[in-house]
Amino acid sequence: MTDTIEARGLTKRYGDRLAVDDLDFTVEPGRVTGFLGPNGAGKSTTMRLVLGLDAPTAGDVTVHGRHYRDLTHPLHTVGALLDARACHPGRTAANHLLALAQTAGIGRRRVDEVLALVGLEKVANRRAGTFSLGMSQRLGIAAALLGDPPVLMFDEPVNGLDPEGIRWIRGLMRDLAAEGRTVLVSSHLMSEMALTAHHLLVIGRGRIIADTGLDEFLREHGTEYVLVRAGELDLLTRVLRRAGARLETDTDALHVHNLTATEIGKLAAGEGIALAELTPVRGSLEDVFMALTDSSVEYGVTA
Template sequence: MIELRDLTKTYENVVAVDGLTVDIRPGVVTGFLGPNGSGKSTTMRMILGLDQPTKGSATINGMKYHDLKFPLREVGALIDAKALHPGRSARNHLLALAASNNIPTKRVDEVLDIVGLSKVAKKRAGNFSLGMGQRLGIAAALLGDPGVLLFDEPVNGLDPEGIRWVREFFRGLASEGRTVFVSSHLMSEMALTADDVIVIGRGKLIRQGKISDLTENALGTVLVRSPQVADLEAALRRAGYGVTTDNESTLTVSGATSEQVGEVAHASSVVLHELTPQRASLEDVFMELTADSVEYSGAQHQSGAEQ
C-alpha cells in the first residue's frame, strides 16, 4: 500500500506535483497516467525519498521511505533504465545493490534468470539495448522480493514480445498480493495492464478509479448514415443533442446513446442506413480529461512571459 497525502513539489515558481492525495492498493496493477511533464516521475521520486516533498507526505505501508529497514526488500523500483553506470556489468550492478540490503548472491542469479539476462550478465550494461536495460531495471526491482513495486515507463524500448511479457509479469506480481504502480503515457497499454488508474495533469489529480469505469462513464458518440440527413439533423438538434455533419450522408451525434438516436429517427420518420455507437477508447477519455491541463499549461507560459 502506497499512501500519498497532499503530496506537493514546487520548483522555484513551477508546481510539479500539486496536493496529490491517493491510495495505491495492493493486489492490483495501478496505472499512473498523465501527459509528459505532468509530474509522474517527480511523484515516483518523492515516494522513493529521492526528492523531498515541498508539502505533504508519501508513505509505504505506513512508513516514510527513509525509515524502511531494508528498502529493497519492501520496495522495488525501476525509475530510469539508464540509471546505472555503463561500465559495470549487469551482474556487478545487481551484486552491489544486493550487498547494500544484505540480499544473498544467489538471488542475483535468480532475478537475472527471471528477466532473461543470464547469458549477458557479465557484459557491460552500457552496451545493452534500451529493452535489455529495462529488463535489468526490472531485475533490480525484484532483487529484494518486495511487496511494493514501482515502474516508471517500463515498456519504453521493449519489443512487442517484451511488452507482452511485462504485461503478464505485472499482472502476476499483483495477483500475488503485491502493490504494483506503473506509470505510462501509453493509454492503450494501460488499458490492457492496469486494473485501477490514476490520471494526473499538471501535477493535479484528475481522476482515480477502476479503468473499466473510466471508459464506461465517458459518453461516446453515435455515427448515423441516412439519405435524409437534413431532416435527421434538425430533429436531433430539436432533441438537444450535439450534431456534426461528416459528409452528405453521415452525421456524428454526441450526448446521445444509439437507442435515443434511433427513437428520434423513428419519431420523425427518417430512414436510417447505419446506426453505430462509437465507443470511447481510453485514449479518447484521457485526451478529454487532460485537455484542460494542457491548455492551462499554454496559458501559464504566456502569463509568465508578461511578468
C-alpha cells in the same frame, strides 16, 4: 498493515516552481495503477518523493505505513525503476544485480531468477554499457524485482521496448497485481495504459485531476455515440431527431448521441430503413486524456 502508497497534502517546491501541489492519494494492492499526466505534470517528482530521493516541502508520503527511509529492509518492501540507465556501464548485468543483492542479504540464486524472468539470462555477463535502452529497461525491472517486494513502482518502463517487450511487461505488471502486489506505473503511451491499468491517477501541473477506475474514467469523461450508416440517411435523420437524438454528421454516416444501438435499430426497423452499420463507439483513453489535461499542458505546440 496493508501494502499501500499513501500521500497526504504532498507538496514539493523547487524555488518558485510548484512541482507537486497538495496531493492526496492511496495506491492500493491487487491492481495496476496507471500514473498519468503531461510532461512536467509532477509524476517523476512524486515518485522521487515516495522513495525519499527528494524531501517534501509539505505533507507526507508513506509506503507500507512508513517513510521509505525508515524501512528496515527497503529492497524487500519496495522495488522501483526510475531510470533505466542508473547502472555502472562497466558492470555486467549479473554483477550489477549481485552488488544490489548483497546489500540486502539476497543470494545469487535470486539474481539468476530475476535475470531469467526478464529475459536477460543469455546476456548476464555482458556489460550494461553495451545494452540497448530496451535491455536496460529489462535490467532495471530485474533490479526492482530482486527483493520480491509487495510494492512496485515503474516510471515509463516501456520506453525502448519492442512490441514483444511491451506485451511482456504488460503481462508482467498485471500478473504482479494479481498476486496482490501494489503496482504504480507511469507512462505516456495511452494505448498501453488502456490495456494494462485497472485504476488511474491523473495529475496536471502538480494537482490531481482524476483518481478513479479505468472504466469509470472513460464513462465519466469520455464521449460515447453510435455510428450509423444507412441508405436512407435523410429519412433516418428525421426519425432520430423526433426521438430526441443529438446528431453529428460525418460524410456518409451519423454519430448518434442519447440513444442506444438497440433503440436506433428499432426505430429504423419501424420505418423500414435498412441499416448498413450500427456500431457503438466510446472515446479512447488517449482522446479522453488529451481533452481532460489540455489546460494542464506545460510544454505544448501552438498552431
